[in-house]
Amino acid sequence: MKAAELTQFKKALLELREKLMENVNLMEDEALGKSGHEASGNLSNVPIHMADVGTDNYDRDLTIGLIQNGEDELRAIDEALEKIGNKTFGLCEGEGCGKKISKARLTALPYVKLCIECQRQEEGTGKS
Numbered sequence: 001m002k003a004a005e006l007t008q009f010k011k012a013l014l015e016l017r018e019k020l021m022e023n024v025n026l027m028e029d030e031a032l033g034k035s036g037h038e039a040s041g042n043l044s045n046v047p048i049h050m051a052d053v054g055t056d057n058y059d060r061d062l063t064i065g066l067i068q069n070g071e072d073e074l075r076a077i078d079e080a081l082e083k084i085g086n087k088t089f090g091l092c093e094g095e096g097c098g099k100k101i102s103k104a105r106l107t108a109l110p111y112v113k114l115c116i117e118c119q120r121q122e123e124g125t126g127k128s
């Protein structure tokens with residue numbers, strides 16, 4: 001891959017990273033704010049009105065799920081940035097693969113780790 005292209009991907013990754021960090025921070029605030037708000041004893045959050053608490057927990061679980069996704073994504077972005085540094089960026093991490101990931105795929109998702117074939121296999125929809 002050309003240096004200019006790498007620079008572009010790096011820029012895209014850094015921008016994504018920034019946005020994602022912001023989102024994760026916001027969601028963390030929300031998740032923490034909620035639990036701190038409605039229950040005084042934050043950790044041992046004993047439900048009183050089951051129905052209300054149920055939806056609240058659902059919301060919070062959802063938010064926590066999103067935070068975890070965001071953190072996974074951040075990790076993937078960091079790894080991708082590292083790979084730009086050691087010049088393995090854009091190569092598939094699938095076992096025994098190591099093929100170049102298509103540029104279209106990288107442009108859509110610069111921190112993607114697998115080529116389309118490996119991705120399909122991993123999702124179990126491939127022809128293995």
Ligand SMILES: [Zn+2]
Nearest residue numbers: 092094097118
């Ligand atoms: Zn692959």
